[in-house]
Amino acid sequence: MDKTLQRIQSIDVLRGAIMLLMALDHTRDFFHIDGMTGDPTNMETTTPALFFTRWITHFCAPLFVFLSGTSIYLQSLRKTKKELSLFLLTRxxxxxxxxxxxxxxxxxxxxxxxxxFLQVIWAIGASMVVLSALIYLRYWMLLALGILITVLHNMLDTQTFTDPAMDVFANLFLLTEFDQYPLGGGVKLLCAYAALPWTGIMLLGYALGKWYQPGFDPLQRRKLLLTTGFGVIGLFIVLRFINGYGDPRPWAEQKNGVYTFLSFLNVNKYPPSMMYACMTLGPGLIALALLERVQNRVTHVLNIFGRVPFLYYLVHIYLIHFLCMLLFFAEGYTLEDNFTKVMGFGFRPVENFGFSLGIVYLIWIFVVVICWFPTKWYEKYKRTHKQWWLSYI
Structure with a gap:
């Protein structure tokens, strides 16, 4: 098999894996009995099973954004700067x-x-718009900018803005305070993914793409991925033990060793702290190295999911929410019971609704199986057709 195809396949396989994990987190949101009232990372109320159900999905957003950056670099190998800039802006x-x-x-x-409710698709889109302007810079400048944003943005953790316009700007691009901003006519906006820290992660992914350009020695690439991956994990462990800079949520000794370990892993996602980026991107780099030479039925399935992530994202959200709506009516709720919480999801009551964690996992598996069919169809369609709009979905 062509080496370039193998390189792209390893990226798609990892992307496919995180897309499936993402569905677990969203299934928990809609179907777990405490999905709307509890915090799975609250050391006072969580359990190890619930914590790790949430924690494992922490890898999804950063690796999704990171690999988007890598894909952009690969596109730069076949597009001019002007063509790539226009594509990034429009997409x-x-x-x-x-x-x-x-x-x-x-x-x-x-x-x-x-x-x-602005989430990861907003963050990716905004990052692409920013990158459409930055793409004219030299490679080393983009790498340096990605490192600087990822490492230094935590300096703003305690920053406050008294000017209303600056406060809105900060919550869209720098901080995540989960404030709701009125847009008029009863319409409100909440941004969970401040764009700039995610732009930093996308720039790091872009820089990684250099290791995947044609002619790059595969053995050297795997060594670099493993060395960098373990180095980033080591950096996370050392800095997290110091418990100083890099995350606004310091860990603390808990009621026993297990919960103290959970507290150690409980880093900040909104916005993604430097510790959060290290904890997730380090293992991601190692996974890329290990997946490069693996080809079996599992990687074949993951590869298909990873080739059409946006279509899968839409399908899985609509499917999960539709199943939730069916449960809503099956339990005797009516339309008058809908939207009882300002930020609530439609047909998802806040309290006393849903199942245990075990049932949530079964629903997740069902969702993934159903999503396979439209995903497989679209992946084949996209692979065998050349319409311009296919690169946008």
Whole structure:
């Protein structure tokens, strides 16, 4: 098999794996009995099973954004700077529009669009728009900028903005305070993914793409991936033990050793702290090295999921929410019971609704199996057709 195809396949396999894990977190949101009232990372109320169900999905967003950056570098090998810049600008704007429309509706099922919840698709789109301008810089500048953003943005953790306009800007691009901003007419906006820290992660992924260009020695690439991956993990362990800079959520001794370990792993995602980036990207680099020479039925399935991530993202959100709506009516709720919480998802009551964690896992498996069929169809369609719009979905 062509070596370039193998390199791309290892990226797609990892992307496919994190896409499936992402569905677990979203299934928990809609179906776990405490999905809307409890915090799986709260040391006072969580259990190890619940904590790790949430923790394992922490790898999804950063690796998704990181690998998007790698894909952009691979595109730069066959596009001019001007062509790539235009593509990033238009695709980024499209993703932002999609977040406000089809993605937002999938999460809310609110036909009046009175609440906008900006998440990972917004962050990717905004990062692509930023990168469309930065792409003209030299490679080393983009790498340095990615490192600086990822390492230094935690200096703003305690920053406050008294000016209303600056406060909105900060929550869109720098901080995540989960504030709801009125847009007029009863419409509100909440941004969970401040874009700039994710842009830093995308730039790091872009820099990684250099190791995947044609002619790069595969053995040297795997050594670099393993060395860098273990080095980043080591950096996480050392700095996390110091318990100083790099995360606004310091770990603390808990009621026993297990919960103290959980506290150690409980780093900040909103926005992604430096510790969060190290904890997730380090193992991701190691996974890329180990997956490069693996080809079996499992990697074949993951490869297909990873080739069409946006289509899968839409399908899985709509499917999970539709199943939740069926349960909503099956339990005797009516339309009058809908949207009883300002930020709530439609047809998802806040309290006394859903199942135990074990049932959530069964629903997740069912969701993944159902998603396989449209994902497989679209992956084949995209692979065998050349329409311009396919690169946007």
């Amino acid at each position: 980024g704007l499209w993703l932002i529009i999609a977040e406000f429309t089809i993605v937002n509706f999938g999460w809310s099922f609110a036909i009046f669009f009175n609440f906008f």
